[in-house]
Amino acid sequence: MRNNLSNIKKCRYYLNRNECIGIPTETVYGLAANAYSHQAVSKIFKLKKRTKKNPLIVHYVNLKDLNRDCYLNNYFFKLYKKFCPGPITFILELKKNSKIAKNVTNNKNTLGVRFPRHSTTQKLLRSLSYPLAAPSANVSKKISPVSKEDVKDEFGRQIKYILEGGRSKIGIESTIISLLGKPQILRLGGIEVKQINKVLGIKLKYNKNSKKVVSPGQEKIHYSPEIPIRLNVKMSKKGEAFILIKKRKLYCKSFFYLSKNNNLKESAKNLYKTLRLIKKLNFKKIAVEKIPNKEFGQVIYDRLVRASNFK
Ligand code: TXA
Ligand code: MG
Numbered sequence: 210m211r212n213n214l215s216n217i218k219k220c221r222y223y224l225n226r227n228e229c230i231g232i233p234t235e236t237v238y239g240l241a242a243n244a245y246s247h248q249a250v251s252k253i254f255k256l257k258k259r260t261k262k263n264p265l266i267v268h269y270v271n272l273k274d275l276n277r278d279c280y281l282n283n284y285f286f287k288l289y290k291k292f293c294p295g296p297i298t299f300i301l302e303l304k305k306n307s308k309i310a311k312n313v314t315n316n317k318n319t320l321g322v323r324f325p326r327h328s329t330t331q332k333l334l335r336s337l338s339y340p341l342a343a344p345s346a347n348v349s350k351k352i353s354p355v356s357k358e359d360v361k362d363e364f365g366r367q368i369k370y371i372l373e374g375g376r377s378k379i380g381i382e383s384t385i386i387s388l389l390g391k392p393q394i395l396r397l398g399g400i401e402v403k404q405i406n407k408v409l410g411i412k413l414k415y416n417k418n419s420k421k422v423v424s425p426g427q428e429k430i431h432y433s434p435e436i437p438i439r440l441n442v443k444m445s446k447k448g449e450a451f452i453l454i455k456k457r458k459l460y461c462k463s464f465f466y467l468s469k470n471n472n473l474k475e476s477a478k479n480l481y482k483t484l485r486l487i488k489k490l491n492f493k494k495i496a497v498e499k500i501p502n503k504e505f506g507q508v509i510y511d512r513l514v515r516a517s518n519f520k
């Protein structure tokens with residue numbers, strides 16, 4: 210490949226040859242491959258060490274392309290109009306004649322789809338003749354990446370190229386909503402459930418114990434820095450990294466603030482970065498203060514509970 214090619218052309222070079230690349234999105238960085246190519250998609254599973262049973266979400270840049278692959282309904286159009294492009298993933302019914310590779314969906318007839326807001330990735334998608342399957346660009350169960358460096362941290366030289374896109378603005382994954390029948394929230398994320406309810410005029414609640422609709426990736430252990438985590442802690446113990454939502458006047462090296470002024474959205478954005486930093490600094494234990502059970506506090510808590518299931 211010529212070195213003077215533009216970034217987008219470099220991406221296309223690798224993607225067209227069925228390779229995986231790192232791409233920026235407003236939520237977290239993704240590990241992307243041609244969603245129409247079985248061979249390319251199988252590389253994602255291998256790199257991530259992800260079970261084949263856990264389907265991938267597919268990224269689009271326009272409705273026309275999505276309409277070729279999935280059946281769209283009224284719930285979808287309402288939410289699309291309000292939130293897309295943006296941090297929301299829809300589970301839809303896959304069309305029989307869709308070109309989506311069978312290993313994207315684990316042979317099922319449903320597909321997770323998303324319209325990312327990041328302009329560089331939108332530009333890339335516009336230049337391709339296929340959509341991109343892209344899970345978060347981390348090894349399964351580990352911390353999601355929010356910068357190019359984080360993706361390098363996860364995969365090193367195993368991936369050929371990472372598209373630079375700066376730090377992810379939201380820093381936490383998309384909200385997932387199933388639109389197969391009655392809408393159901395499968396994962397908390399970048400769009401608050403309250404906002405979705407407002408648009409749909411219904412009252413959805415996230416039920417993490419729901420056994421009816423399963424999002425295979427919502428495992429108990431996930432997003433983990435592989436360090437024991439204690440939650441709802443008033444004061445940390447010696448040797449623990451102490452994560453706080455709000456900046457306070459505590460002078461100690463092992464305090465990590467998620468936000469300057471108690472802002473939950475900012476805290477969510479800084480969560481993965483902070484966990485990765487704590488791991489790099491070689492702390493062996495983490496304590497976290499009580500997280501408010503509202504707005505983005507719920508997403509932060511959800512991620513920390515899964516991260517803390519590490520033994
Ligand atoms: O913000 C995001 O959504 C990021 C960026 C890169 O777009 N992607 C992401 O992908 O978080 P991943 O694979 O790490 O998480 C997607 C989740 C998984 O838990 C998977 O099980 C679930 O979506 N999922 C995918 N397809 C599904 C389907 N057809 N039915 C139910 N759940 C599905
Ligand atoms: Mg993930």
